[in-house]
Amino acid sequence: MIRLHHVPFSRSFRVLWMLTEMGLEFEIAAYGIRDGSLRSEAFRAISPAGRVPALEIDGQALFESGAILEYLCETRPEAGLGRAPGAPDRARYLELMSFAETQAALIEQLNMAHVFLRDPAQASPVVTKLNTRRLAVTLATLESRVGAAYLLDTGFSAADVMLGFNLFSAPYFVPLDGYPALSAYRARLEARPAYVAARARDGLQDFYDRDFYPVPEVAP
Amino acid sequence: MIRLHHVPQARSFRILWLMEEMELEFEVRERSFFDKSLRAPEYLQLSPAGRVPALEIDGRVIFESGAITEYLCEREGRFGRSPTEPARVDWLEWLHFGETIGQHLANLTQHHIALREPWMRSETVMRLEAKRLEKALAVVEAGLGAHDWLLAGGFSAVDCVVGYSALLSRRFVRFDDLPRVAGWLARCEARPAYQRAANRDGAPQIYREDFYEPPGG
Numbered sequence: 130m131i132r133l134h135h136v137p138f139s140r141s142f143r144v145l146w147m148l149t150e151m152g153l154e155f156e157i158a159a160y161g162i163r164d165g166s167l168r169s170e171a172f173r174a175i176s177p178a179g180r181v182p183a184l185e186i187d188g189q190a191l192f193e194s195g196a197i198l199e200y201l202c203e204t205r206p207e208a209g210l211g212r213a214p215g216a217p218d219r220a221r222y223l224e225l226m227s228f229a230e231t232q233a234a235l236i237e238q239l240n241m242a243h244v245f246l247r248d249p250a251q252a253s254p255v256v257t258k259l260n261t262r263r264l265a266v267t268l269a270t271l272e273s274r275v276g277a278a279y280l281l282d283t284g285f286s287a288a289d290v291m292l293g294f295n296l297f298s299a300p301y302f303v304p305l306d307g308y309p310a311l312s313a314y315r316a317r318l319e320a321r322p323a324y325v326a327a328r329a330r331d332g333l334q335d336f337y338d339r340d341f342y343p344v345p346e347v348a349p
Numbered sequence: 350m351i352r353l354h355h356v357p358q359a360r361s362f363r364i365l366w367l368m369e370e371m372e373l374e375f376e377v378r379e380r381s382f383f384d385k386s387l388r389a390p391e392y393l394q395l396s397p398a399g400r401v402p403a404l405e406i407d408g409r410v411i412f413e414s415g416a417i418t419e420y421l422c423e424r425e426g427r428f429g430r431s432p433t434e435p436a437r438v439d440w441l442e443w444l445h446f447g448e449t450i451g452q453h454l455a456n457l458t459q460h461h462i463a464l465r466e467p468w469m470r471s472e473t474v475m476r477l478e479a480k481r482l483e484k485a486l487a488v489v490e491a492g493l494g495a496h497d498w499l500l501a502g503g504f505s506a507v508d509c510v511v512g513y514s515a516l517l518s519r520r521f522v523r524f525d526d527l528p529r530v531a532g533w534l535a536r537c538e539a540r541p542a543y544q545r546a547a548n549r550d551g552a553p554q555i556y557r558e559d560f561y562e563p564p565g566g
Contacts, residue, residue: 177488178449191438193445195415200441203432214423214432220411223420227413227448228398234452246473253471255464270397349468 131155134175134183136162138334140194140233141182143294146327147198147287151208159332162245195226198287210287218281225280225288232267232295235260239302243342254345261344265303272308278317285321293318301342351375352405354395356382357551360414360451360513361402365549367418367509369542371425379551415448418506428506436500440507443499446488447510453482454514457521461561472564479563483522486530489515493529497536504540512537521561 133148135141135157148155160166160181167179175190176183184191187204191197202211212222238260242252271292279285280292296305296315305312318324353368355361355377368375380386380401387399396403396412403412407424411417422429430440456478460470489499489511498504499511515530516537524531537543 177491178446178485180449189438191442193442193449195445195448196438196441200438203437219423220409220416220420223416224411224413227415230415230445230448230452231398231400231413234455237452238456241474241477242471251471251473253460253464253469253474255469256459256471256474259459267398274397349466 130185132158132185134158134160134172134181134185135332136160136167136181137332138298138336139181140294142327142331143194143290144182144184144197144201145330146294146324147201147210147290149327149330150210150285150290150321150323151201151205153205157330157332162336195230195291198226198291202287210285210290212281212283212286218283222281222286222288226291228267228270229288229291229295232264232292232299235264235267236295236298236302239264239342240298240336243302244336244338249345252345254347258344258347261302264299268299268303268305268308268311272310275310275314279314289318301337301340304341350405352378354378354380354392354401354403354405355551356380356387356401356554358517358553358555359401362546362550363414363447363509363513364402364404364417364421366513366543366546367421367428367506369546369549370504370506370509370540371421371427372542373425377549377551381554383554414510415444418444418510422506428504428509430500430502430505436502439500440505443492443507443511446485447507447514450482450485450489450511450514450518453478453485454517454521457482457561458555461521462555470564476563476565479521482518486515486518486522486527490527490529493533498533508533508537517556520556520559521563 131148131153133141133144133155135145166172173179175185176192178192180192182194182197184197191200206213212219239257242257243249246252276282279289281288296311305315351373353361353364353375355365357379365377386392393399395410400412402414402417403410404417411420430436457475460475464470492499499507512534516534
């Protein structure tokens with residue numbers, strides 16, 4: 130049995146969505162970011178850094194969402210969601226897979242500043258402002274590159290799962306209104322039956338307590 | 350001609366080192382975080398987010414060091430693990446985990462170096478990120494086990510990717526509890542290709558101190 134170790138609305142949603150796109154059967158072990166469950170010995174044995182996602186599959190345990198998505202595409206090529214070595218858009222595909230994490234790292238920093246520090250006053254407003262601007266730059270980069278349907282001209286791929294996931298977190302910090310192509314793209318992702326089915330299994334996130342976190346005021 | 354857009358000491362060093370391992374001929378175009386060279390329109394044509402590395406190769410441009418690493422290994426048929434090999438999973442995990450470590454380094458670099466005034470920094474985040482970096486390195490320590498390189502089967506591109514991050518980590522984390530990582534890094538530094546890469550890296554612009562102490566600790 131495939132088992133996904135998952136925190137609702139976290140990076141592990143990428144894997145949840147991907148498995149659903151592939152029509153694979155799997156079970157979910159759910160964790161909370163704040164309840165200490167990620168620090169248990171049992172979980173550490175599966176995910177050495179104590180992070181989600183971790184995926185038990187084919188007799189082994191994998192971590193890192195990018196690695197898991199690549200592995201799934203390579204071992205289940207019939208789903209057509211990867212671009213194999215030598216494919217014409219292989220380079221673009223790999224670039225988008227990595228760029229998704231560049232962008233997610235900025236979201237992670239903003240999550241920390243706005244949500245996870247016990248006292249938001251411990252965050253640096255300068256850094257929050259900077260990271261918000263950097264997130265906006267990555268969104269602008271995508272805005273100019275997203276195609277009429279999906280990120281690659283050859284159709285939906287794991288890169289859409291990897292990057293598309295970000296577009297549901299980024300609006301907590303940067304409104305998507307200024308990015309019409311990305312907004313339309315996000316709507317296309319949301320309309321996918323596998324996306325809908327995956328969200329139904331995602332569980333409720335318990336960290337964002339408002340819809341938007343504005344940039345704090347910067348003053349010495 | 351292969352051309353690497355590079356900032357001394359930045360992630361692009363991974364690619365510089367890997368291409369030396371591959372004995373490829375390439376030219377290095379040095380850029381800087383501290384002038385406008387990454388924001389220049391001609392550069393944004395190459396690397397739309399204004400980041401290094403960017404690699405001009407085979408009539409295209411690729412950005413993101415992880416993507417370039419995979420592309421080069423597939424092109425050269427060396428230092429990677431193909432999808433049919435059992436070590437592929439570990440190779441992929443290390444490749445991506447190298448960037449997880451890299452993100453902690455980026456945050457520490459931002460706080461210690463890019464922000465010039467102390468009031469701009471968050472001491473909490475600086476301490477937290479140093480701790481998270483230490484934990485990530487403990488994963489490398491455990492993963493090395495008894496072998497010389499990250500993969501039991503021998504040196505590969507993930508040694509360049511994770512190795513770069515670990516080498517830089519020495520400026521933010523004490524290595525007393527990381528003897529295997531320290532030994533592995535010494536092996537990395539002893540490689541002729543590493544040394545050739547270090548000679549082409551360019552004058553340090555980012556890291557001028559050997560160690561950046563977390564505040565209050």
